[in-house]
Amino acid sequence: MAILEVKNIRKTFGNVEVLKGIDFSLEKGQVLSIIGSSGSGKTTLLRCLNFLETPDTGVIKVNNDVLFDSSDPSTRLESQIRQKRLHFGLVFQSFNLFPQYTALENVMLAPRLAAKEKRAYEAQKDKIKAEAVELFHQIGLSDRMNNYPHQLSGGQQQRVAIARALILKPDILCFDEPTSALDPELTGEVLKVIKQLSDKNNTMIIVTHEMAFARDVASHVIFMDGGGICEQGEPRELFNNPKEERTRQFLTRYNS
Amino acid sequence: MKLIFQQMPIVIGALNSGFVQTLKLFSVTLLGAFPLGLLIAFGSLSKIKAISLATQFVIWIVRGTPLMIQLLIVYYFPGLVLHNPIWGGGESGRFLAASIAFIINYSCYFSEIYRGGIQSVPVGQTEAGLVLGMTKRQIFFHVTLLQMIKRIVPPISNEIITLVKDTALARIIALQEIIWAGQAFMKGSHGISGAIWPLFFTAFYYLIFNGIVTVLLTRLERKMDYFR
Numbered sequence: 001m002a003i004l005e006v007k008n009i010r011k012t013f014g015n016v017e018v019l020k021g022i023d024f025s026l027e028k029g030q031v032l033s034i035i036g037s038s039g040s041g042k043t044t045l046l047r048c049l050n051f052l053e054t055p056d057t058g059v060i061k062v063n064n065d066v067l068f069d070s071s072d073p074s075t076r077l078e079s080q081i082r083q084k085r086l087h088f089g090l091v092f093q094s095f096n097l098f099p100q101y102t103a104l105e106n107v108m109l110a111p112r113l114a115a116k117e118k119r120a121y122e123a124q125k126d127k128i129k130a131e132a133v134e135l136f137h138q139i140g141l142s143d144r145m146n147n148y149p150h151q152l153s154g155g156q157q158q159r160v161a162i163a164r165a166l167i168l169k170p171d172i173l174c175f176d177e178p179t180s181a182l183d184p185e186l187t188g189e190v191l192k193v194i195k196q197l198s199d200k201n202n203t204m205i206i207v208t209h210e211m212a213f214a215r216d217v218a219s220h221v222i223f224m225d226g227g228g229i230c231e232q233g234e235p236r237e238l239f240n241n242p243k244e245e246r247t248r249q250f251l252t253r254y255n256s
Numbered sequence: 257m258k259l260i261f262q263q264m265p266i267v268i269g270a271l272n273s274g275f276v277q278t279l280k281l282f283s284v285t286l287l288g289a290f291p292l293g294l295l296i297a298f299g300s301l302s303k304i305k306a307i308s309l310a311t312q313f314v315i316w317i318v319r320g321t322p323l324m325i326q327l328l329i330v331y332y333f334p335g336l337v338l339h340n341p342i343w344g345g346g347e348s349g350r351f352l353a354a355s356i357a358f359i360i361n362y363s364c365y366f367s368e369i370y371r372g373g374i375q376s377v378p379v380g381q382t383e384a385g386l387v388l389g390m391t392k393r394q395i396f397f398h399v400t401l402l403q404m405i406k407r408i409v410p411p412i413s414n415e416i417i418t419l420v421k422d423t424a425l426a427r428i429i430a431l432q433e434i435i436w437a438g439q440a441f442m443k444g445s446h447g448i449s450g451a452i453w454p455l456f457f458t459a460f461y462y463l464i465f466n467g468i469v470t471v472l473l474t475r476l477e478r479k480m481d482y483f484r
């Protein structure tokens with residue numbers, strides 16, 4: 001059974017149709033890579049999944065639960081959106097760490113606030129801390145936990161942002177060009193962490209311009225063009241034998 | 257010179273009580289303008305066009321005219337034009353009128369600073385909070401507020417230091433603040449007349465007070481140096 005099903009997502013800004021009916025599904029433990037040229041709607045799609053944008057039409061189902069259905073107004077209730085967001089995590093291109101908190105505090109903030117809301121902070125605080133420390137171990141930053149974001153390199157900041165998303169244990173973790181804002185020599189450390197996550201069967205959607213990485217880590221690749229899915233398939237198939245002319249053109253630009 | 261030493265205790269006493277009035281006006285203005293300014297900032301940022309336009313119009317009027325004229329209008333308009341002297345004639349009425357004019361004036365200046373502060377926090381901060389399942393309220397108090405404060409402290413400090421000196425304008429409606437008290441010795445007060453030095457001497461009060469305010473505000477700014 002698919003962990004995520006997306007049907008007919010459309011989104012218009014003003015009079016520009018940015019998403020023209022997106023359909024896809026994702027199995028648990030799969031890694032989906034989304035590639036495509038600038039302006040093809042990749043970010044908008046991730047923002048719709050994370051409820052930062054509301055699609056004009058479409059259905060989003062996670063574990064067969066209807067999170068969003070444009071024809072059912074009860075799925076649009078502001079009060080429930082917060083809970084629904086927690087099925088997804090999102091790692092931004094620009095990290096967006098909170099500058100006034102240390103790396104460790106950044107990772108602990110959301111679970112701490114959630115625990116406080118449930119009046120369970122005292123009971124949970126040690127567990128939250130232990131989980132956060134364990135995540136820092138995983139991302140290889142145990143020695144930088146108490147640094148502030150501006151004291152970390154871009155690659156380190158992005159790894160902290162990944163830990164911040166992971167601590168909430170989302171069903172599906174989304175990445176929007178996680179290495180695009182980094183100096184080339186720093187992309188490797190971030191990609192390594194993402195690769196480790198895929199080895200541990202985390203379900204992920206990765207928007208990226210790193211074709212070699214997409215080919216290596218993805219179980220499925222979608223090529224988006226002009227707001228629609230132009231072609232999708234297994235990475236080896238799509239990269240070696242693209243069926244569509246548009247895909248071929250796009251790939252030759254990246255391989256040259 | 258000997259005369260000045262004889263006059264000194266009397267003058268200092270009078271200037272001190274004038275300075276108390278200055279301090280009162282200063283504090284009341286800040287206490288009123290900090291929250292009112294935030295309200296006005298939210299008004300000018302409102303998504304409802306009518307509210308934001310109306311607010312910006314008021315801000316334009318208040319920032320576009322001298323505080324001195326605003327003081328005169330607030331104090332004299334009810335009595336002379338509406339024939340309803342709501343302020344009464346005494347010092348407490350003058351203080352109330354001056355406070356209201358100062359609060360309105362300063363909250364408009366503060367609101368523009370707040371607005372800049374609110375807009376200068378990148379939307380990515382709010383979106384990161386939303387994606388982590390935080391409420392709008394949690395995001396405001398735990399993510400954006402401190403970043404806003406960090407950005408508004410320097411410009412607000414400038415306004416506060418200007419306010420220390422602006423309180424002297426209240427003399428125009430005869431509020432008995434420190435300049436008024438100093439000037440009184442020229443015409444005659446407490447048995448001293450024709451003395452101009454007490455007026456000049458008030459400058460020390462402003463200098464010392466501004467010195468203290470500057471030190472406190474710089475300390476606050478430094479407190480937030482630990483992040484960017």
Ligand SMILES: Nc1ncnc2c1ncn2[C@@H]1O[C@H](COP(=O)(O)OP(=O)(O)OP(=O)(O)O)[C@@H](O)[C@H]1O
Pocket residue numbers: 013014018036037038039040041042043044045
């Ligand atoms: N809030 C918005 N308002 C208006 N237009 C928008 C908005 N967000 C995105 N767009 C437009 O939608 C189109 C798709 O944008 P999107 O950011 O999803 O593309 P992308 O595939 O992520 O591109 P890139 O590779 O450059 O990140 C662009 O033409 C963009 O200008």
Ligand SMILES: [Mg+2]
Pocket residue numbers: 042043044176177
């Ligand atoms: Mg994008």
